[in-house]
Amino acid sequence: MPLEIIKFSSDEKYKKKVMEISGQNFHKCYQCGTCSGSCPMAEHLTILPRRVMALLQLGVKEELDKSNTPWTCASCHTCMVRCPRGIDIAKVMEALRLIRLRQNINQIEPSNLTKKEIVGLPQIAMVSGFRKLTS
Amino acid sequence: MKISYYPGCTLKTKAKNLERSALACFDVLGIDYEELPRWNCCGAVYSLADDDLLHIIAPVRDLIRVKERGHDTVMTLCSMCYNTLARANELMKNDEKKRYTINTFMDEEPDYAGEVKVVHFLDYLRDVIGWDKLREQIKVPLNDLKVAPYYGCTLLRPREVALDHPDNPTIMQTFLETLGTTVVNFPSATVCCGSYQVLGNPDAALKVSHGILNDAVKHGAEALALACPLCDYNLGFRQDAILNNFPDAREIPVYYFTQLLAVALGTDPAVSHFELNRAGSVQLLKSKKFISGTAS
Numbered sequence: 376m377p378l379e380i381i382k383f384s385s386d387e388k389y390k391k392k393v394m395e396i397s398g399q400n401f402h403k404c405y406q407c408g409t410c411s412g413s414c415p416m417a418e419h420l421t422i423l424p425r426r427v428m429a430l431l432q433l434g435v436k437e438e439l440d441k442s443n444t445p446w447t448c449a450s451c452h453t454c455m456v457r458c459p460r461g462i463d464i465a466k467v468m469e470a471l472r473l474i475r476l477r478q479n480i481n482q483i484e485p486s487n488l489t490k491k492e493i494v495g496l497p498q499i500a501m502v503s504g505f506r507k508l509t510s
Numbered sequence: 511m512k513i514s515y516y517p518g519c520t521l522k523t524k525a526k527n528l529e530r531s532a533l534a535c536f537d538v539l540g541i542d543y544e545e546l547p548r549w550n551c552c553g554a555v556y557s558l559a560d561d562d563l564l565h566i567i568a569p570v571r572d573l574i575r576v577k578e579r580g581h582d583t584v585m586t587l588c589s590m591c592y593n594t595l596a597r598a599n600e601l602m603k604n605d606e607k608k609r610y611t612i613n614t615f616m617d618e619e620p621d622y623a624g625e626v627k628v629v630h631f632l633d634y635l636r637d638v639i640g641w642d643k644l645r646e647q648i649k650v651p652l653n654d655l656k657v658a659p660y661y662g663c664t665l666l667r668p669r670e671v672a673l674d675h676p677d678n679p680t681i682m683q684t685f686l687e688t689l690g691t692t693v694v695n696f697p698s699a700t701v702c703c704g705s706y707q708v709l710g711n712p713d714a715a716l717k718v719s720h721g722i723l724n725d726a727v728k729h730g731a732e733a734l735a736l737a738c739p740l741c742d743y744n745l746g747f748r749q750d751a752i753l754n755n756f757p758d759a760r761e762i763p764v765y766y767f768t769q770l771l772a773v774a775l776g777t778d779p780a781v782s783h784f785e786l787n788r789a790g791s792v793q794l795l796k797s798k799k800f801i802s803g804t805a806s
């Protein structure tokens with residue numbers, strides 16, 4: 376198989392920001408794939424957690440920006456309890472979410488909920504959903 | 511000694527069946543409790559950002575209220591409240607710098623350093639009451655009820671607040687065995703139900719919830735026991751959508767663990783508010799003669 380050599384530049388500022396917010400050093404990741412294999416949301420993610428770590432190591436912000444992964448992660452912490460390198464991947468996902476949410480961009484619009492949804496949803500769903508998916 | 515009881519917002523409304531059944535059990539078991547005065551919502555999810563202390567304030571305020579009452583323990587029933595309060599407590603205990611910042615920020619409140627113990631009713635049953643003592647109190651053994659214990663995430667992860675081993679927990683099994691049920695272990699017991707993705711990505715959440723229920727049914731379960739109102743919403747309330755969307759789905763009653771305990775302790779079924787569960791839930795208990803035919 377021919378290898379394609381592509382050119383990209385690592386976004387160091389972005390990497391630093393993810394490290395600061397998450398408090399995690401994703402360079403410790405040795406790409407074992409345990410996180411991806413453990414993720415209950417895996418089939419719904421455009422980029423699996425292992426690859427998120429690889430892209431962060433390389434600083435490829437554009438790819439991560441396009442991904443639905445931080446928005447589909449359920450913060451279930453399964454990856455985190457199993458990572459042999461002790462990386463809190465759930466915190467890395469939170470950092471990816473927050474970098475976007477802190478620009479005042481909502482992932483879901485609370486005002487778009489229908490009356491039926493508001494009446495039917497338990498508080499715990501709305502409080503946690505708004506905490507995770509709105510700015 | 512008296513302990514504080516922290517209800518959380520959902521238990522006062524949509525999950526009244528969790529609260530009321532649990533409080534009835536507290537009375538039977540002689541647990542001396544007081545509902546925490548001026549409690550506020552804990553925020554449901556613990557902040558995972560290193561630079562965000564603002565969202566830790568709410569759960570810490572609740573812990574300060576407990577300390578003010580002179581109680582050394584606060585009891586939770588909702589898994590997510592447990593997780594959020596327990597993690598905030600660990601932070602205040604172990605992170606000197608953040609503790610200082612939070613205490614300084616809340617200068618109207620007394621300082622807090624993690625003096626209170628956050629427990630969930632399940633580990634209180636195991637560690638304080640004890641399974642043997644609990645067994646002695648069982649009036650209506652739930653014999654032949656095949657129940658799958660469902661833990662979800664927040665009782666078991668992360669490790670610092672886990673009630674039991676994150677991958678191989680037994681606490682809910684032992685609890686259900688103590689009630690006399692036939693425990694059905696299944697691989698999805700610790701798989702997330704989709705959680706708040708019911709808002710962000712409802713189809714994905716529905717599919718993971720379906721996978722969990724299907725797994726329980728395939729292993730021979732007649733019912734599921736759980737401890738979290740969000741799990742109950744995803745796995746219980748949304749079963750109609752699951753049944754409509756997945757041809758291989760089968761209906762299965764979902765109970766709060768406290769409802770099964772309340773029935774086994776012989777309390778009036780009215781305290782368990784089965785009208786908030788799926789219709790088949792109370793029918794199953796009636797058909798097994800655990801409760802009488804007139805209870806709704």
Ligand code: SF4
Pocket residue numbers: 403404405406407408409410411424425428457458459460461462464
């Ligand atoms: S489990 Fe940890 S080490 Fe393995 S790929 Fe995932 S982040 Fe990297």
Ligand code: SF4
Pocket residue numbers: 410413414415416417424447448449450451452453454455464465468
């Ligand atoms: S925390 Fe997110 S990424 Fe990790 S296993 Fe759970 S859903 Fe997947």
Ligand code: SF4
Pocket residue numbers: 498499502503517518519520521550551552553554555588590591594
């Ligand atoms: S975890 Fe849920 S039920 Fe508990 S207080 Fe928070 S939002 Fe309310």
Ligand code: SF4
Pocket residue numbers: 449450451589590661662663664665701702703704705706738740741
């Ligand atoms: S399974 Fe879902 S709702 Fe239940 S505790 Fe886990 S995240 Fe929360």
